[in-house]
Amino acid sequence: MEATPARARAYVVCVVLGALLCLRPLPTVHAPWWAVALLAALYAGCEQIARRRFAGTFYPVLLAAAFLLPPPAAALVPLPGALFSRVEQGSPWLRRSWRAAQLALAVWAAARVHWALGGRNAVVASDFPYALVPALAAVLAFCLVLTVLDGGILALAERVPLRRAWRGLFLRSLAPIGVHGLAGLMMAVLWRSPYGPVAALLVLLPMGVSWWVFAQYHRERAAHQATIRALVQAVDIKDGYTRGHSERVGQASMMIARELGMDDSRVELLRFAGILHDVGKLGVPTRLLRKDGPLTPEERRVIELHPEYGHEMVRGIGFLGEARAAVLHHHERLDGSGYPYGLLGSQIPESARVVAVADAFDAMTSTRSYRRARPVSVALEELSRCAGTQFDPLMVTALVRALGRCGWHPSVTADEVQSSIVFPPAPPVSSGMKG
Amino acid sequence: MPSPRPPVILTLIHTSALLLATTSLTLTLWTGLEERGVALAFGVLVAVGELSRWNGTTGLRETAPLGAAGALSYALLGADAGQPTHHGAFQVVTVVVAASLVGCVPHIARGQSGTPDHMARRVLTVGFAAVCFQPLYNQGVFRHWGGPAYALLLLALLSLTALCDAVLAAGLAHSRTGWPFGPLLRDELRGMLGIGSAVCATGAVMALAVAVVGLWALPVFSVPLLLTQLSFRRYAAVRTTYRQTIASLARSTEIAGYTPVGHARRVAALCQAVGRDLGLSEPDLTVLEYAALMHDIGQLSLVDPVPAGATSVLPAEEQRRIALLGGAVVRQTGVSPQVAAVVERQADPCREQPVSARIVRAVNAYEEKTRAGGPGGPLQALEELRLGTAGDYAPEVVEALARVLSRDCLTLPSAG
Structure with a gap:
């Protein structure tokens, strides 16, 4: 990450000043200071564990503080946790003070809203269901402040358009923080009940477990995606050229799918289809794959078995769905002269028609042992010429449109890796995980 | 029942x-x-x-x-x-x-x-x-x-x-x-x-x-x-789809013609049974299962297949080379490094191996020898393993294998 721009630093300073302003009435506030200290220590402890074991922040303690304490005292609670948190990259003190100020402001706003709606009395008298109203309003305020501040820093430091940053952040954070808010409310009610803070602490346990499961899910998902890549890398051991090609075909398939207006899960599947389309080359003898020069008809027939080998490999992976059909049929042609089954027109699965175009496009625009790469425009002309006989015209026009809009920036370059076992690390599957 | x-x-x-x-x-x-x-x-x-x-x-x-x-x-x-x-x-x-x-x-x-x-x-x-x-x-x-x-x-x-x-x-x-x-x-x-x-x-x-x-x-x-x-x-x-993907990856050696069909799956099932008999914990059993499924994956790096995919009869040096190649592939897959370590060390002398690698080695050898032996193969294979316990196969693993085989083959869980 590059150095933080000056305007972002100025923004952080402003936010810190704002937070200090919220804390100003502290000397005149009557608050149970032992509760403030206990909650602050609790938050710091949770934060330490959280940073080490999983990514994310633990809001129930903060929201419980907002429901229990007067606003300036509640704003104190996140400070120790944020100021002593570990920061991996960048300037640590800038990040820590940013985090502390941001959370202090958010908690203060939540506490203020809760206070104004009479939530405190509702919590003390455990007046349900009315207590839910100020709590939900407080959660909304909390979310809103976090989103506005986060969006601001994103816009200033990384030049993300402000409106897009705000909308995405707010919608994504609302549901998890809402759940944390319910847990925080339960904590606050139990804290003020005869059972005391001991019972309130018990609320944290299920929340922690839920959170751990969520982190576990993400870890397993990442491992799973790496394994999909490993399938391709297994081919790469035999045929050094495949990897870059697979990634690029995956990318082109994704562009076509998106242009056709498919939903996100289908787009993702088509990306996997593109990545995995040549996995069946594993079944082709290594000598044949590495052969220089023209192939005999018999050798060609052996190589043409690879879609079936590929399907054999991936058919056991349930979540791949229609991507499996794409692996089997990506060498079919619209006029029925393709292989393995010689399917005609609409008999060919849609996913396979997408991957076929992406595959041909990348084959033309990348350098192979027997010829140089052709420019993108020449390749598109060639694709348009074959549309209708070999390729689905719909897919070809979609690719032309998508390339016209975004251009072609393959993320992986076809590096010439000759040694059989050293591969560069694969790029991450998706730019960010949707929580 | x-x-x-x-x-x-x-x-x-x-x-x-x-x-x-x-x-x-x-x-x-x-x-x-x-x-x-x-x-x-x-x-x-x-x-x-x-x-x-x-x-x-x-x-x-x-x-x-x-x-x-x-x-x-x-x-x-x-x-x-x-x-x-x-x-x-x-x-x-x-x-x-x-x-x-x-x-x-x-x-x-x-x-x-x-x-x-x-x-x-x-x-x-x-x-x-x-x-x-x-x-x-x-x-x-x-x-x-x-x-x-x-x-x-x-x-x-x-x-x-x-x-x-x-x-x-x-x-x-x-x-x-x-x-x-x-x-x-x-x-x-x-x-x-x-x-x-x-x-x-x-x-x-x-x-x-x-x-x-x-x-x-x-x-x-x-x-x-x-x-x-x-x-x-x-x-x-x-987790389920992850397991399916690992199983598919394990099948790649079969499809590439390096190992016989079903070998990896059988080795994995038997390894789990032996691991259970030896009292391994659930996370260890998962590592063992994945390692057993992928134990032959290093063979993909060979230009020409080993006859019948049987590594247990190769010279020790060659076995270790294939095991190291396999470990390198497994490290790329994003499974826990423990799995790669087991795959890497499956051909080491048994005294230096962790228990999972011992299990993989013995069960793999048993599977290969059984297949080679035809009818009566299992008994003969077990006998050969027992004779080999001095150097290659850990005695307690071979005994656990014998217990598992004599207990009941029907209770083996089906993997993959």
Whole structure:
């Protein structure tokens, strides 16, 4: 990450000043200071564990503080946790003070809203269901402040358009923080009940477990995606050229799918289809794959078995769905002269028609042992010429449109890796995980 | 039943659960329900929890956390919005049984197995908690306890209940599969640290929260737990597809023509059985399974296949080279580095190997020799392994393998 721009630093300073302003009435506030200290220590402890074991922040303690304490005292609670948190990259003190100020402001706003709606009395008298109203309003305020501040820093430091940053952040954070808010409310009610803070602490346990499961899910998902890549890398051991090609075909398939207006899960599947389309080359003898020069008809027939080998490999992976059909049929042609089954027109699965175009496009625009790469425009002309006989015209026009809009920036370059076992690390599957 | 001995423990557990359930039902029908509104609310909660139960868990203990937490909190409920409640232990069991039965209907209709065991466990654990708590509470033993002490008492009771549940679960698994009881119990106890502790804490919190704010606490607190349940489900789903992908990766050597069809799967199944016999824990067994599935993957780097994919007859140096190549591939796959380490070290002399690598080596050699030997191959292969124990194969692993093979091949789990 590059150095933080000056305007972002100025923004952080402003936010810190704002937070200090919220804390100003502290000397005149009557608050149970032992509760403030206990909650602050609790938050710091949770934060330490959280940073080490999983990514994310633990809001129930903060929201419980907002429901229990007067606003300036509640704003104190996140400070120790944020100021002593570990920061991996960048300037640590800038990040820590940013985090502390941001959370202090958010908690203060939540506490203020809760206070104004009479939530405190509702919590003390455990007046349900009315207590839910100020709590939900407080959660909304909390979310809103976090989103506005986060969006601001994103816009200033990384030049993300402000409106897009705000909308995405707010919608994504609302549901998890809402759940944390319910847990925080339960904590606050139990804290003020005869059972005391001991019972309130018990609320944290299920929340922690839920959170751990969520982190576990993400870890397993990442491992799973790496394994999909490993399938391709297994081919790469035999045929050094495949990897870059697979990634690029995956990318082109994704562009076509998106242009056709498919939903996100289908787009993702088509990306996997593109990545995995040549996995069946594993079944082709290594000598044949590495052969220089023209192939005999018999050798060609052996190589043409690879879609079936590929399907054999991936058919056991349930979540791949229609991507499996794409692996089997990506060498079919619209006029029925393709292989393995010689399917005609609409008999060919849609996913396979997408991957076929992406595959041909990348084959033309990348350098192979027997010829140089052709420019993108020449390749598109060639694709348009074959549309209708070999390729689905719909897919070809979609690719032309998508390339016209975004251009072609393959993320992986076809590096010439000759040694059989050293591969560069694969790029991450998706730019960010949707929580 | 394929199991050689009659499942005494199974019958015992089922009979006592049935007995408890029928006694409670009869007694409750005789005396009538106390506080019907509360009973109905908890009944609905348990039924919803059961409805959202999932099946086919791999390494996940509690399949209906919401149902379990609801049932336990009803067992430990002492007050509703400040007013003491009067329901007894038998009413608790009755409500939980009725609600669970309602919630189970879709599962039974879909023909899923495992419902009787699940119900028996639920009835017995809830009965245990309720019998420990309700009679004493209704006699007013805890009336003079302070609030925090009361909360801690609930927690202690729930921990005892969880212990009882773990013993029941291990007993059931033991009599169903014939695997050793000790490691099963240890795995159950370890599994409890995760979702088990969440269920216990939620049970306690719900009981306390209902005592303070009344029945409104139930929906408020079910939402977080329902989300936990959902994320557990997603976790289970992604684990399943992950396993499928690993199995596909393992099949790549078969499709490439380096190893015979089904070899990796058979080695993995047998390795797991041997690992279980040696008392490996659940996470270790997963590492072992993945390593066994991928143990031959280094052969992909060979330009020409080894005859019949049999590595155990190659010179030691060549075996180690292939193992190292395999480890390098596995490191790329994103599975835990432990798996890669096992694959890498499968060809080392057995004294230097970790136990998982010893198991993979011995079982792989057994599988290859059995295949080469034709009829009578298994016995001959085992004999060869025993003779080779001085250097290549660890004696305790070979003995475990012999035990597993002589016990019953039918109880082998099918992998992949």
